[in-house]
Amino acid sequence: MNKGSEYFIGIDGGGTKCKARLEDANGNLLSEAVAGPANVARDMQGAVKSIIEASQKAIECSKIKHLSLDKVHAGLGLAGINLPNTKAQFLKHSHPFKSQRVTTDLHIACLGAHEGNDGAIVIVGTGSSGLSIIQHRHHELGGHGFVVGDKGSGAWLGKMAIAHCLETLDGIATANELSAAVLRALECENAYQLVKITLEAKPAFYATLAPLVLQLAKQNQSQAIAIVEEAAAYINKLSFRLLEDSPPRLSFIGGITEPMMCHLDPHIQALACKPKLSPESGAILYSKPQLLTRECQ
Amino acid sequence: MNKGSEYFIGIDGGGTKCKARLEDANGNLLSEAVAGPANVARDMQGAVKSIIEASQKAIECSKIKHLSLDKVHAGLGLAGINLPNTKAQFLKHSHPFKSQRVTTDLHIACLGAHEGNDGAIVIVGTGSSGLSIIQHRHHELGGHGFVVGDKGSGAWLGKMAIAHCLETLDGIATANELSAAVLRALECENAYQLVKITLEAKPAFYATLAPLVLQLAKQNQSQAIAIVEEAAAYINKLSFRLLEDSPPRLSFIGGITEPMMCHLDPHIQALACKPKLSPESGAILYSKPQLLTRECQ
Numbered sequence: 001m002n003k004g005s006e007y008f009i010g011i012d013g014g015g016t017k018c019k020a021r022l023e024d025a026n027g028n029l030l031s032e033a034v035a036g037p038a039n040v041a042r043d044m045q046g047a048v049k050s051i052i053e054a055s056q057k058a059i060e061c062s063k064i065k066h067l068s069l070d071k072v073h074a075g076l077g078l079a080g081i082n083l084p085n086t087k088a089q090f091l092k093h094s095h096p097f098k099s100q101r102v103t104t105d106l107h108i109a110c111l112g113a114h115e116g117n118d119g120a121i122v123i124v125g126t127g128s129s130g131l132s133i134i135q136h137r138h139h140e141l142g143g144h145g146f147v148v149g150d151k152g153s154g155a156w157l158g159k160m161a162i163a164h165c166l167e168t169l170d171g172i173a174t175a176n177e178l179s180a181a182v183l184r185a186l187e188c189e190n191a192y193q194l195v196k197i198t199l200e201a202k203p204a205f206y207a208t209l210a211p212l213v214l215q216l217a218k219q220n221q222s223q224a225i226a227i228v229e230e231a232a233a234y235i236n237k238l239s240f241r242l243l244e245d246s247p248p249r250l251s252f253i254g255g256i257t258e259p260m261m262c263h264l265d266p267h268i269q270a271l272a273c274k275p276k277l278s279p280e281s282g283a284i285l286y287s288k289p290q291l292l293t294r295e296c297q
Numbered sequence: 298m299n300k301g302s303e304y305f306i307g308i309d310g311g312g313t314k315c316k317a318r319l320e321d322a323n324g325n326l327l328s329e330a331v332a333g334p335a336n337v338a339r340d341m342q343g344a345v346k347s348i349i350e351a352s353q354k355a356i357e358c359s360k361i362k363h364l365s366l367d368k369v370h371a372g373l374g375l376a377g378i379n380l381p382n383t384k385a386q387f388l389k390h391s392h393p394f395k396s397q398r399v400t401t402d403l404h405i406a407c408l409g410a411h412e413g414n415d416g417a418i419v420i421v422g423t424g425s426s427g428l429s430i431i432q433h434r435h436h437e438l439g440g441h442g443f444v445v446g447d448k449g450s451g452a453w454l455g456k457m458a459i460a461h462c463l464e465t466l467d468g469i470a471t472a473n474e475l476s477a478a479v480l481r482a483l484e485c486e487n488a489y490q491l492v493k494i495t496l497e498a499k500p501a502f503y504a505t506l507a508p509l510v511l512q513l514a515k516q517n518q519s520q521a522i523a524i525v526e527e528a529a530a531y532i533n534k535l536s537f538r539l540l541e542d543s544p545p546r547l548s549f550i551g552g553i554t555e556p557m558m559c560h561l562d563p564h565i566q567a568l569a570c571k572p573k574l575s576p577e578s579g580a581i582l583y584s585k586p587q588l589l590t591r592e593c594q
Contacts, residue, residue, distance in 0.1 A: 041496060083493055141467040144492050148460045163445045170438040172534040195441050196380055237469040
C-alpha cells in the first residue's frame with residue numbers, strides 16, 4: 001500500500017450472507033468477498049465473525065501489500081441493527097478497522113440505489129422491507145423478522161409452500177405440482193421428514209424454495225399463483241406506502257425481485273428502476289461521513 | 298403405601314405445561330400436579346425435567362408414605378414424540394418409574410376423551426392437531442409446529458394478531474381496536490418494542506394473546522373476526538377430514554376450544570361432544586397395557 005493512501009470497505013450484512021467491497025480513495029474497486037450470515041439480532045457472535053471474515057477475505061483478494069483491517073475505513077450496513085439494544089450491544093465489541101460507521105442494511109441499500117440521493121427502496125430477498133430517504137428524513141417499514149413479518153419475501157414464499165405441502169400430506173388439500181416439487185426439492189416422502197427439516201431451519205433455508213414457487217406460478221400452477229399473489233399484495237402495500245413520501249426514484253433490490261416484478265401492481269412496475277449502485281457501494285458511501293449530510297449519517 | 302398395592306401416574310406433556318395425575322389401582326385420584334413445558338422435539342432436556350418434576354410433585358401432594366417414583370407405573374403422552382428419531386432419543390434416557398409407556402399427547406387425549414374407545418379428537422390449544430382411532434387404526438393430522446403448521450391454534454391467533462399490529466404500525470393497515478389491544482397487552486408503543494419481544498418468543502407466548510383476539514371477534518371487531526374465521530376454516534377442514542373416518546364420537550380439547558366453537562361449521566358444532574376424561578386420565582389408561590387391545594398400545 002502507498003503510505004498516506006486511504007482505503008474503504010463497505011459491508012452488506014444480511015440474514016443469508018455478508019458481502020464486502022474494498023475500494024481505494026478514488027473509488028476504484030479493489031476486491032469483493034462474501035462470508036456467512038450477519039444478522040446481529042439473530043446471532044450477534046456469528047454476525048461479528050462473518051463481518052471480519054468477509055473483510056479479511058476482501059483484503060487478501062486485493063493483494064495489496066501490507067494492507068490490514070486497521071488501515072481501512074469501514075461502513076457497515078447490518079440486518080437487525082435497527083433494534084436499539086442490539087445496536088448498543090454490537091457497538092460494545094471492539095472493531096478492527098481504522099474507523100467504523102454502522103447503520104442498517106436497508107440504509108446502505110438505499111444510499112447505493114440512488115447514489116446517496118433521495119429515493120425509496122423495496123427489498124424482496126430472504127426478507128422484505130422498505131425505506132425512503134427524502135430530505136434526510138428516513139421512513140422505514142416492513143421487515144420485523146421471519147415469524148411475524150417479512151411477508152412476501154423469499155423465506156415467506158418457502159414457508160407458505162411447506163405449510164401447503166403439509167396440508168396435502170394431511171389430506172386436507174389436494175396434492176399438486178407445488179406439493180410434489182417441495183417434496184422432491186427437500187427429498188422428503190412424508191410429513192415427519194418434512195417437519196423434521198423445519199425444526200431448526202433458518203429463513204435462508206425457506207428462501208431456497210422461493211424460486212420453485214415463482215417458477216410454478218409462471219407456469220400457472222394455481223396454488224403457487226395464490227401464494228405469489230398474496231406475497232405481491234403485501235409488496236404492493238409496502239410500495240404504495242413509500243410512494244406517499246413522493247420519492248424521486250423507487251428501486252427494488254433482492255434475490256427474488258426479478259421473478260416477483262411481473263406480479264406487482266402495474267403502476268409499481270412502471271415506476272420501479274434499477275439500483276444505481278450495490279448496497280456494498282452504499283456502505284462505502286456511508287463510511288465517508290464528509291460526503292453525507294448530517295441527517296443521512 | 299400398602300405393600301403389594303399398585304400406583305399409576307398419567308403424564309400429559311405439552312408445549313406449554315406438563316400435567317401429572319396419580320391414581321391408585323382402583324382408579325381413585327390421589328393427586329394432581331403441574332410443571333413446565335414438555336415438548337420433547339423442541340427441548341428434550343427441559344421435557345425430561347418437567348416430567349420428573351410434575352411426577353414428584355404429584356407424589357409429594359398425595360402424602361402417601363414411602364411412595365416413590367420407582368413404585369409407580371407411568372403412562373406418558375408427549376408433544377413431539379411422534380417424530381421417530383425424537384422418540385428413540387427420549388427412550389435412551391433411563392426413567393425413574395416402575396414401568397414406563399410412552400406415546401403422543403394426542404393419543405392419550407383421544408384415549409381419555411372416549412374412555413379408551415373409538416373416536417376422534419381435535420386439539421385447539423397452544424397448537425392444533427387431530428386424531429381418530431377407529432378399530433385400532435390411528436389417523437393423525439395437523440400439528441407440524443408453530444412455524445409451518447398448527448394453524449388455527451392459540452399460538453397462530455397470537456402470531457396473526459402481532460403481524461397485523463405491525464402492519465398498522467407501518468401504516469399499511471389502519472389502526473384499530475385489535476392493534477391497540479395487542480400493544481396494550483404487551484406494553485409496547487412501537488414496532489421496535491414489539492419485534493424485540495418476538496425475537497425469542499415461544500408458541501406459548503403467542504398463545505397468551507388468543508383470548509384477546511377471540512374476545513374482540515365476539516365483539517364484532519372486523520380484523521379479529523377475519524383472523525378467527527381463517528382459524529376456524531382450518532379447524533373445520535381438520536374436523537371434516539376426521540369425520541371421513543366415521544368416528545362414533547368427536548371431541549374438542551384445548552384451551553381455546555370453547556370460544557372457538559361458535560365460529561366452527563354448524564355441522565361440526567352439532568357433533569362436538571365433551572371429552573369423557575382428561576388427557577392425564579387417558580395416559581393412565583395407557584399405562585395399563587392389559588386394558589388396551591394390542592393395536593391401541
